[in-house]
Amino acid sequence: MKKKILYVEDNLQNLYLVTFILEKNGYEVASAMDGPEGIDLAARTKPDLILLDIQLPRMDGYAVARQLRANPDLATIPIVAITSYAMAGDRDKALEAGCSGYIEKPINPETFMNQVEQHLPPVQGPAHAE
Numbered sequence: 001m002k003k004k005i006l007y008v009e010d011n012l013q014n015l016y017l018v019t020f021i022l023e024k025n026g027y028e029v030a031s032a033m034d035g036p037e038g039i040d041l042a043a044r045t046k047p048d049l050i051l052l053d054i055q056l057p058r059m060d061g062y063a064v065a066r067q068l069r070a071n072p073d074l075a076t077i078p079i080v081a082i083t084s085y086a087m088a089g090d091r092d093k094a095l096e097a098g099c100s101g102y103i104e105k106p107i108n109p110e111t112f113m114n115q116v117e118q119h120l121p122p123v124q125g126p127a128h129a130e
């Protein structure tokens, strides 16, 4: 079964690029363009990993991460913040909010998949295969 990744991002260019890279590498991608929509989608689809832009309308990525972490059903899903290279403070704040790590913008298509996969849980044994 394909692993599912939820990407919360309001910038269409990043959304297209990241979706393209993930799908090309065999992942199923769900996306949301703001925080509340992302939290709702996470609860309904239980993704294997969440990629989270920090600068979002309505609700910033820190608040989204905190809310995801406060939900026992979603608390263990790795969250990788997508932060601006220029905003060094974002990274500490993202980790404090419950993110498992971060990837800097601009997205580098050469290294992106590797960075994401470092945060994916290991493949489950045959007992759980579908």
Ligand code: MN
Binding pocket: 009, 010, 011, 053, 054, 055, 056
């Ligand atoms: Mn943004």
